[in-house]
Amino acid sequence: MHHRLTFFVILIVALLIQLTVAPEISIGTVIPDVLLVATICWALLEGPGQGALFGFFGGLLEDIFSTAVLGVSAFAKTLIGYFGGELRQRIVSKSVIWPMIIVFFGSILQELAKFAAWAMVGLEDRPPFSFGVIAGLALYNALIALVIYPVIGRFAVREERVTLFQ
């Protein structure tokens, strides 16, 4: 019960930060994707199933609170959350650099997944592809992962949780 509560509190807080704070700390056109960072961090702490769930709900809420095609962010974040959780089993290093690296590449993969999804549904007015913007977003996300990961790590409760990254 406590675990579910933590899940939803982190989800809602991340959503609120995404909707209110993130646009205010944008650098140029790059707005940090707090929900993605939270998804990956949660996945790294809780595993693939929880990561996928967090990504799904986070992405779905993001889609609902925007004008984007409903389901696309949910789709991308579900996959990223799942595979991020899978990495938890494989990486044993405690270095803080790993969450940042995973967030960096996860951000790139998410944007590629979004573009793929938009192309599949035949979205006509999709934004122009810019790898520069994606790289900027990935860097920014990796940077804020430094802050978000320890915060989520403190609240995430799980009996068999092993803090792999500090």
Added chain:
Amino acid sequence: MIITLVIICVLLVTVYSRESKGGLFHRLQRFSMDVVSPLQKGMSKVLSPVKDGIGFLVDMGKARGERNRLREEVKELEDKVNNLEEAARENEELKKMIAVKESNPQLDLVVVDVIGANPDIWEQTIQVGAGYDDGLQEYMAILSEDGSLVGRIIVCTANSSLVQLITDGKSSIGAKLQNNAEMGIAKGQGGGGVRLELRNQYAEVNKGDVVVTSGMGGTCPPDIPIGTITEISERSADLSIGILIEPRARLTRLEKVMVVVSPPPKTSPIEAEGGG
């Protein structure tokens, strides 16, 4: 579970893409945006200093790049201005040289570049980029761009020559006062000045008098301006008077000079002959 979630996502995307703008999901999005917009506005106000701070930092980063670009541009423009100024000055010098040539038709002048100066502070010499191969020879007179005497060649090689300036301590040139033709010798003082020794101890001489070459000795053609008398000291026990000449040629800023190749020098310099 992952497959279920992905299928739900695909279904959502499909339904959303096919429904009209007034469909359930579109309305849900609009409603959500209405709900959250007051919160966003409030947070935007609260966080505006943060946003400004980030904007400031971003601008700082951009400003640094801009500053570096502008520095490069300024440097390029400065180089261009310097080149243009150089060209203008060179043009001015050449014009003056042409005027000197035209006013001295009896002289055959060759324009040469000054390529260096003697690093030895005790020798007032310059090096020019022409020598035997260009028709130059030792003891030829050297004039500045305005036709004033600079010195004469003391060493001549195939492609360059060493010019002894009139201020050099070993330089002696046959000279005369322009207004009364009183003869004398202009001797370099080694420190940038020239001293005039008149043969007639009682000759009338005044500050501001112009001193020109006498042509005696045959190394320098006559009537080439040397300089202006700036100082006359009192007569000493041997009745001689000290007369200082300020050279008319700007000896420290020579870039191009003219060599008097004709008439050629007839004799060796004044040290050997006692008149030049």
